[in-house]
Amino acid sequence: xxxxIRALPVKKSFRAFAVECRDVVETVRKLQGLSPVASxxxxxALAGAALLSADLKIGKIFIQINGxxxxxxxxxxxxxQGNLRGTVQHPDVxxxxxxxxxxxxxxxxxxGYISVTKDLGLKEVYQxxxxxxxxxxxxxxxxxxxxxxxxxxxxxxxxxxxxxxSILAAGGYLIQKMPDATEEEIEELEEKLKKxxxxxxxxxxxxxxxxxxxxxxxxxxxxxxxxLQYKCTCNMERVENSLIALGREELxxxxxxxxxxxxxxxxxxxxxxxxxxxxxxxxEEITKKEEQKK
Numbered sequence: 363x364x365x366x367i368r369a370l371p372v373k374k375s376f377r378a379f380a381v382e383c384r385d386v387v388e389t390v391r392k393l394q395g396l397s398p399v400a401s402x403x404x405x406x407a408l409a410g411a412a413l414l415s416a417d418l419k420i421g422k423i424f425i426q427i428n429g430x431x432x433x434x435x436x437x438x439x440x441x442x443q444g445n446l447r448g449t450v451q452h453p454d455v456x457x458x459x460x461x462x463x464x465x466x467x468x469x470x471x472x473x474g475y476i477s478v479t480k481d482l483g484l485k486e487v488y489q490x491x492x493x494x495x496x497x498x499x500x501x502x503x504x505x506x507x508x509x510x511x512x513x514x515x516x517x518x519x520x521x522x523x524x525x526x527x528s529i530l531a532a533g534g535y536l537i538q539k540m541p542d543a544t545e546e547e548i549e550e551l552e553e554k555l556k557k558x559x560x561x562x563x564x565x566x567x568x569x570x571x572x573x574x575x576x577x578x579x580x581x582x583x584x585x586x587x588x589x590l591q592y593k594c595t596c597n598m599e600r601v602e603n604s605l606i607a608l609g610r611e612e613l614x615x616x617x618x619x620x621x622x623x624x625x626x627x628x629x630x631x632x633x634x635x636x637x638x639x640x641x642x643x644x645x646e647e648i649t650k651k652e653e654q655k656k
Contacts, residue, residue: 364590371579375543380571405521407438415440421482431471470497520562531565594630
């Protein structure tokens, strides 16, 4: 079972989060036919989205990464109910393994940005971005949180891919400094994190999120444990709204072609077919709205 935990280290001035999401990453790998390096990159982004959304009481978090590398744009979304979804622009990119590691940084690139959008159900959404520092995603997310949100953070994300492309392990952790943290506490944490094995090693050894945090802090108080699942929010209504957004001219072109319109969701690969009759009805809706504005 994939899940994320939110915890407070006892007698320490930090917040801590940890996630295990192998099943979610394996699901998206199969849905989108991801290459090993695409699985590793998108899996890290999804783990990051799970960690950031673990603190939400309502709404969702949206992570956008574009380092101008071979993978192109990476999108990952997590909401307050534990639903995750994500996609990568070029899912079939293949880059040779170096030193027994998938070159995620090279595939993502670092000539770009990481952007985080928070939609809390208010009139306006919060959006901010920072430059990429490595393309490795964990370092970039830590830099974003420290610089853009002014919360010094340590982030570790990892995805272990099998030789057949399947996902063996996926997850990570996030540690954030509280305002009253002392220099001694910070130095102690830094030393522990330096000695901690890579998160993929811990996950492949069967370490649960709670156990990983207990390797960093002697005692933790778990505030919440939230199950995670891959779930897309697409539906026919959204498809039709996207067609309306294309405008009158595009809909008229569809009608001239005389064929139903097929739309495939980038996130879950669900195929939607919009009939010609329905296209004509959507065109009528555009006409009515235009007349009302006159």
